[in-house]
């Protein structure tokens with residue numbers, strides 16, 4: 108279980124706490140959807156969980172061990188909002204290999220299969236993929252790191268209807284094998300994916316909103 112205990116965070120330049128004594132428990136292989144108004148701190152929360160931002164107060168525990176920010180950076184795979192903007196590989200193959208000293212072709216094949224990009228030509232630039240495929244590639248990059256927790260910031264943002272469905276299907280494929288936290292404005296889109304829907308407001312997780320069931 109991932110256990111966030113009494114997390115508070117106020118940026119040095121900020122006047123108020125963005126995250127205020129927040130508690131959250133996520134079970135292994137559970138899917139959580141976090142909703143909330145713009146500016147409510149959803150992205151900040153993902154950055155805290157993934158160790159990119161260090162809260163002033165609180166503990167983050169994974170399987171009964173307190174994790175340091177550095178450990179969380181290893182444990183978590185974060186797919187940022189508009190991840191395709193951060194591709195730096197000149198080809199898909201190079202993008203997948205960034206940060207790996209040695210990577211077996213077999214691993215690449217397994218991960219591409221998982222995200223539904225099996226037939227892809229690795230020598231083409233990432234920009235030649237469709238919007239939905241680019242999101243899949245961004246997920247593949249994270250999966251190659253074998254993260255314990257996968258975090259998605261607005262994974263359907265800026266995609267048209269069919270590509271949003273594509274992303275939903277990808278998450279459906281990852282369920283039961285990964286602990287997943289998704290920040291979204293559109294929880295209805297994820298209907299059919301067994302998940303808990305939570306609301307972030309005034310720095311806290313407000314009462315549990317609803318549960319999605321398998322479609």
Ligand SMILES: Nc1ncnc2c1ncn2[C@@H]1O[C@H](COP(=O)(O)OP(=O)(O)OP(=O)(O)O)[C@@H](O)[C@H]1O
Pocket residue numbers: 118119120121125143144145146147148149150151152
């Ligand atoms: N480094 C910082 N310094 C000052 N204020 C910050 C900093 N980072 C974030 N904030 C403020 O914290 C609040 C929460 O920001 P955050 O990006 O986490 O919100 P969000 O819920 O992801 O919003 P959106 O839905 O628009 O993406 C905002 O009011 C933002 O301006």
Ligand SMILES: [Mg+2]
Pocket residue numbers: 149150151260
């Ligand atoms: Mg955000």
